[in-house]
Amino acid sequence: MPYQWDVDPQELFGERYAQMVVTGLPAADLDAVRAAITAMWPDAPGGWVYEWSRLAAGYAAVGAHPLASLAYGWAKFPTLADTAKCAALANQIEQYELAAPGFGVGFRREVLALSHQGATTAVPVHVFTPSGLPADRPVVIVGGGVDTWKTDLHSLLVALAVGLRVRVVAFDIAGTGESSVPLTPDGGAEIVRGLTARARALGNGVVAHLGISMGGYYSARSGLAGEVDAAVVLGGLVEAAAARPPSRFGVTDIIGNAMGFDRRPAAAEVAERFAAFDLRPLLDQDLNAPMLVVNGADDIHVPQHDTLVFRGRRDTEVHLLADSGHCALSRMDEVFPLILDWLRRTLDGPAEGPTR
Structure with missing residues (x-):
């Protein structure tokens, strides 16, 4: 419990x-x-x-x-x-x-059975489809953070679907929301890979992954590994945060719950498990899909390093926005158009086919 x-x-x-x-x-x-x-x-x-x-x-x-x-x-x-x-x-x-009838886009709720550490796990998803969407359009999968889940992201999801003319598939990352498995780096990434495979069959085979906060860890991972065709990392925890887990405003205990602790752990116990989220091995490789990495310069949860470490990478655009905090929420009127424009250019530009 x-x-x-x-x-x-x-x-x-x-x-x-x-x-x-x-x-x-x-x-x-x-x-x-x-x-x-x-x-x-x-x-x-x-x-x-x-x-x-x-x-x-x-x-x-x-x-x-x-x-x-x-x-x-x-x-x-x-x-x-x-x-x-x-x-x-x-x-x-x-x-x-x-x-749902008032969403302005088609909506369906579906529960997928996806592979997870030698078994399967139920992953409820919300699928948003603009009216008249052609079959040969990309798909964007979206995962939120440890305390803000797919249903809480409604406005963003609909705006993505309408603004990009794509199908959007929203899910809860491992350990959160309707997920029934704990938050772990490899188990959560396996769920993302399974969802990506399902998403490829929904459109033209091209899949982008938008991750927000802790969900940004998984989009950074899928993007760095080249498992998706484009990745957006908004306030993602990548390397420095793995060595210093977020602790303000009860986040240590939110993460502790997501990791499956049944009693309040010592900070050192959470830190020990969190260290496994370090993406340095993938950062040292050159496999990445096109990536957009964005965060606020004043984020109290995620060090600036976890955004700036992407500067200079191939096919990677980086924005660290001044006078804004975690996920640059206070400047979302700038951030969302930035994400929308980058995804539109990346997904609709000339390409030979999806990165598999």
Whole structure:
């Protein structure tokens, strides 16, 4: 079972408030929930999951399914450490599917059986398809971070599908969301390879991989190994972060839960496992697909080195944006067009065929 730890919910609001507003929650409702929450874990008045779920249920009752999905998404944040959080995730997915007719693109939810360390594991995916999409278009797979999962990335996923005229396949990286296997470097990468193979059959065989935060580790890995045709790494942990795991705002414990610890580990235990995520062996090779690597210069979780280490590589574009933090979220109005333009040029430019 996952574990809980001491968390100041108001500290989380301080870190995530802007993200909550940007995703579309009314500020007045957000402020009311913030004022009502006094503790992180109790499923009772004043508790994080209780107050967020109450807001979500109110939205659902009047048919505001997109808002209900957003609120349930914050109710299950930052990890599924108890049954109430798991229930919030199930409610989020239910409300998300009810909201699907208004997405403006075709949507389907599918559960894939993919190889994982000698067995198979269920990997639920969300597939977004623009209306009238030709069969011979590329596919973009997208994986989020340890606390922001596929359903939480909705606006970005739809914008990618519409802006690029491609099919987008979103998934939760190992150890997060609906994944039932722990966060490990090799096991998670095996799931990405299996998903990539499935994605090749959905379009013209060309697959790009966008990874965000911890998901950026896996897109850096698939891109460096040449396993995809293009890779975008947004705030990815690559080398220096493997030697110094993120620790601010409870991230050590979020990662500890994702890794499958059933009690709070010592920081050294997390660091020992995290060291295996070091991508130096792949950085030393010259196999990479075209890559775009982006992050904020003031990221408190990922050292600048993990972005700058890509400078000078073949077929690689690097942007370290000043006055922005993790994943350059405060400059997303610049970052998203940058990603969109790079993917459009890379996927639609002249090419002999996919890198296999």
